[in-house]
Amino acid sequence: MKTIYLDNSDTTAMLDEVVAAMLPYFGQKYGNPISLHSLGLEAEEAVSASREKLASFIGAGEEEIIFTGSATEANNLALFGVAHAYRERGNHIISTSIEHKSVLNPLRRLEREGFRVTYLPVDVEGFVDPDDLKKALSDETILVSIIHANNEIGTLQDLETLGKICRERGVPFHTDAAQSFTREELSVTKQNLDLVSINAHKIHGPKGVGALYVRRGIRLDRLMEGGEQERNRRPGTENVPGIVGFARAAEIAMDRFEDNRQHMRELRDRLARGLLAIDHTWLNGPKGKNIEKRLCNNVNITFHYIEGEAILMHLSLRGVLVSSGSACSSKDLTPSHVLTAISLKHEQAHGAIRFSLSKLNTADEVDRTIEIVKEVAAKLRGMTAFIPEEHSELVSKKAKTFYKPRGGRG
């Protein structure tokens, strides 16, 4: 059975070229960039060249890139770093209700430390209203953090407008761009960004390496104490092979940026069309005229009257790998906060499946996926205990029973 991997917002397949670029740094080129001798210099040069490349892809200067262990660490560094450095200026932070956990949980901790956090609401497609940001800003606001492309429903925020509002008020603006880096346009100058989190393993690079862009002039407290690495802002010996792989992966992706994006968009729309042809389905996130503002690799569909984990498990057993926002597939048994933030009822969130594409996927894989999903949905609906007529308050007007009871009921 050939695997069809459609979970590229979780992680991606590493490219052979990336592995090849990294290998020497696991082998003979094992130097520590901090060492003064020739081996150290070799490693330092590799890190430096990687930093320069990555900086150039987002319009940044190389001294503005801090390497971290993940996008999670980059988000933590941005939030704690700025909040603590600007503490004397104010204690108010603005974010949204659809952030990744690596932003939400640091914010909760900052609240426990005494900071006040405003979580901007989003509309039914996941968009933040710039007017809401304007209204929320106050003289006490020291940081705004808004995710660029949402990891579950693919909503792309208008960073340019949001960034401009923050810039005019002189408030540092951070974005978590883990999903959008190399997939969508990301420019720190054009989009008025002060801090940006990115990582390698979502772009066909290695796990264990991320980066934070910090605009020159933005103050930042360290998360950890140690050596003077990363211009004294992130101690710890650099992950040299990881950093080399990160830059190589970004380079390969950016080399064919437009083609890749076009390819993923076509597959995305083909997949969404095919899945929406199945009865009682609903596309979560931007659609219609807003499809241009949807992450190029994201399709998120609710299958009414059946449960996401059961769909996911059936697909997995048949080689199609996806993820789900259902409560049953989460560790803490609660439905996705993103799906509830866009006003989905619990039973709509339970049936949500995310399909996330990469440039490596093909139209054949998409067509095969649609066929398999059709069969799985039919099988589960054929045995569901969720009978639309008995829960009229929860179901759409188009709903009908999927089976004919032979009597005996009630």
Place this chain on the structure above:
Amino acid sequence: MAIKYTQKVIEHFVNPRNVGELADADGMATEGSPACGDMVTFSLKVNPKTRVIEDIKFRSYGCASNIATASIATEMAIGKTIDEVKRMKAGQPARELGGLPPVKMHCSVLAINGLKAAIEDYEIRQGLIKEKVIRLSEEFIHRELKKVINPEIGINIVRLKMVREIKIKKGVVFVRISLGNTDEMYAQAISQEIIDQLEGIKGVRRVHVEFVEK
């Protein structure tokens, strides 16, 4: 998070036994609700002389373990007398399947409760018992809370001594829960499960769950 199911769970999930609904069921019941994402419906045929369950079918809305536990529960019930099934313990379907992750133990409870509810429906239809008149008491709520599973450990919250206080005032039920060593991340799920279990009870207007230290 990746979930590791036993081969037997996967086998029952992919090829569930006794799926559907009996046309001329003698007893039938649904447990759970769409909002919880967990529902199971059982229908039974019972031999009036021997009280043996001669046929049984189920429908499920839920995850893989929900389907698998309901499927194995039908196999466990068929050929048994209603009294034998009534004595079955909530953890039995999970054990028959070679175990379930703690976070999925509530599926086993749901399956057994569904079976017992279908038997009760049969008994009421046959006039063997009267529809139970529920007298809302602290003891009754305490018994009902045995259906709520701590997802971290897979054991019910009563047995774990997490229920610290129950108060009932004019149909409003107050429940005080101590999390003990349970991770805070499960508080929301436990609270929701308590509300879902108790709000369905006749006479309960509202449910308040409060978490206390220790």
